[in-house]
Amino acid sequence: MLQTEFYRVKRLPPYVFAEVNAMKARARAAGEDIIDLGMGNPDQPTPQHIVDKLAEAAANPRAHRYSASRGIPGLRRALAAYYERRFNVSLDPETETIVTLGSKEGLANLAQAITSPGDIVLAPNPSYPIHAFGFIIAGGSVRHVPCEPDHTFLEALERGVRHSVPKPIAVLLNYPSNPTAYVADLDFYGQVVDFCRHHGIYILSDLAYSEIYFNDQPPPSVLQVPGAREVAVEFTSLSKSYNMPGWRIGFAAGSRHLIGALTRIKSYLDYGAFTPVQVAATAALNGPQECVGEIRQMYKERRDAMVEAFDQAGWTVPSPPATMFAWVPVPPAFAHMGSLEFSKLLLQEAKVAVSPGIGFGEYGDRHVRIALVENRQRIRQAARNIKGFLSNYDSLLEDSERKRTEV
Incomplete structure (x- = not known):
């Protein structure tokens, strides 16, 4: 049977x-x-100049071949330039960035790359489903922590390390948060980074809503914290910022160890997004931002x-x-x-x-x-x-x- x-x-x-x-x-x-x-x-x-760039690139038959799994160099450079001007964070496009098929795919594949059966991750509850289920699919277990970025979250991190066997391998962050819309500040990120560096825990930050904010203060990146790139990787996306959900273009940036692991897994799974889509995404990041x-x-x-x-x-x-x-x-x-x-x-x-x-x-x-x-x-x-x-x-x-x- x-x-x-x-x-x-x-x-x-x-x-x-x-x-x-x-x-x-x-x-x-x-x-x-x-x-x-x-x-x-x-x-x-999607803004017209991005669509126009897609059409222009797609008209070139050479762009119809396999692309690059980790993203074309120009797009990785464009992501690094975005981090430089938006967060004052300098990234190496070669070792600290990768293009993903949306942030959801990136999170799921990184979970496959770093999770052994029985590994524990700390994830907020409620949260976007892939934050927990990416690790469950990979054979890990999830211990829930509160989703509000305050002392309750930090206390839950401490309990998670103290009472989890084995010790958690990673903690998920998502601010601005889907679904709760909570926003974290740099002081909160700093405390999480200090804790995770001390205990040897990776940080996976989902920053998909970095540009959809309504107060005067733009949401920060965890990578702004000194030393964060030792333990943190951050996922971003063009879906919401540029009205490009169906284009399936996202990114991961940060820890070269995590980026390297994701790069290796992806090399077995895909050849990257259609090259004209990546060329248009480059135009989105480098072009007019109005x-x-x-x-x-x-x-x-x-x-x-x-x-x-x-x-x-x-x-x-x-x-x-x-x-x-x-x-x-x-x-x-x-x-x-x-x-x-x-x-x-x-x-x-x-x-x-x-x-x-x-x-x-x-x-x-x-x-x-x-x-x-x-x-x-x-x-x-x-x-x-x-x-x-x-x-x-x-x-x-x-x-x-x-x-x-x-x-």
Whole structure:
């Protein structure tokens, strides 16, 4: 008999978002107008000068051959130049940078490169799923730590080292955070770097939302901390900063030991992104940057519209200081349902799709993540739908409870 249960697949729980996505697809197939604030999928086009560079490069038949797994030299130099001007961090493009197929692929492949069966990593909960499951797929184990960048996180690091056998090999950082939108400062990074250097623990930092911030102070990089490059590698991406999610271009930068490990693993797995995509990504990093500010301003205006409209509808949305997401408590009347059932009910009754917090870890179950991926008019329409939904919550809860007991 053929084996149908596979070790790594068995270690993965059912994909929580699949239920909401299936409901959304059925509703749309039935002709319903669903306002989709679920997936963080930018809805605006890639800036024209980047698209033009792609077309120009793709017209050259020589660019249609295999590319370079670690990225073309010009793109790695462009990433180093970005770090120099944005963070005042000098990187060696040859040994301290690598191009990845998005930051998600980079994280997953680095986990494969550095994880032995039974190795322990420390990852925030809630957090973006690949932060934990990249290591679970690689055969490691995850010990959860709080996601807020304060003394609770630092105390959890200490406990993680004191009580974990074997000692953790790495800790995951993600600020600005998906889904919580927390932002860390350099003092926090400095304390984490000092701790990890002392205990011989690697730091994997996900900085995908470095350019989507709404305060005067841009989010820092962990690599700004003196000595960080001994233990830290940082992942960035063009997906959100330049409206390039489908292009699948990201980067890792930092520790040459970790970059070397990722380079070797990737050399067995891929030949790199299509060369014209990498040429266009180089143009994005080296070219005019006004588009990044315009994208940031668009998300700020959407955030402000959401906070105001949802508040008027009766649902308080904490204003996120960064990212394209709001991390919102489930309304008190529905809190007992959990985030998945609430998200399904919201989709069914208000025609608004959000991401259930449980999909980001069990400690996210009292929240939902709302993405700023619709224009302000649609966001206000969602608020009007939600206002009607909340005003009718007594009968909705009664119906929901009746259906649950009938099952």
